[in-house]
Structures are given as structure tokens and as C-alpha cells.
Amino acid sequence: MDAGRLVGIFTERDIVRALASDFAAAGEPVEGWMTRNPRTLPADASVEEALALMQAGGFRHIPVVRGDRVVGVVSMRDLTRARG
Secondary structure (H helix, E strand, C coil), X not given: CECCECCEECCHHHHHHHHHHCHHHHHCCHXXXXXXXXXXXXXXXXXXXXXXXXXXXCCCEEEEEECCEXXXXXXXXXXXXXXX
């Protein structure tokens, strides 16, 4: 976040990518390795819409927004559990 605006997300995939590229990355700032300007999911999206977006984009975590405000993060695991 920068002044209340979402600028990136740092997930386990980013960690693996960083460490595979440079083992010393663990001591570097997250902003250098995060995924910038990530896709977001509106808070009123359905579970099916969220799953479709994440599968199409090839990612397992997505920030949830209401307007311009981040209200959470949902994972593929969260969504598959919600489907029951």
C-alpha cells in the first residue's frame, strides 16, 4: 500500500521467484520482488466469479476491494472451501 492505494502483492510465488533469483533476496525490501498492480476482485463478486478470474490469471491469491479500498485477500483455498 502507498498512501492508501494498492501498489502490489507479495505471495509465496514471489518469495520462491526471489530466492531462486538471488538467495540474498530475503534481506531485501519486499517492494523489489512483489507483483505490482495486481488484479483485484470486487467485494460483491461471487465465489464462481472469483475462481474463474484466478484460474484465468494463473494466481492463487487476490486482493478484495470495495471501491478503491482493500478490504481483504482471498486465496484459492478459501474459495474451494466456500464451494463445499
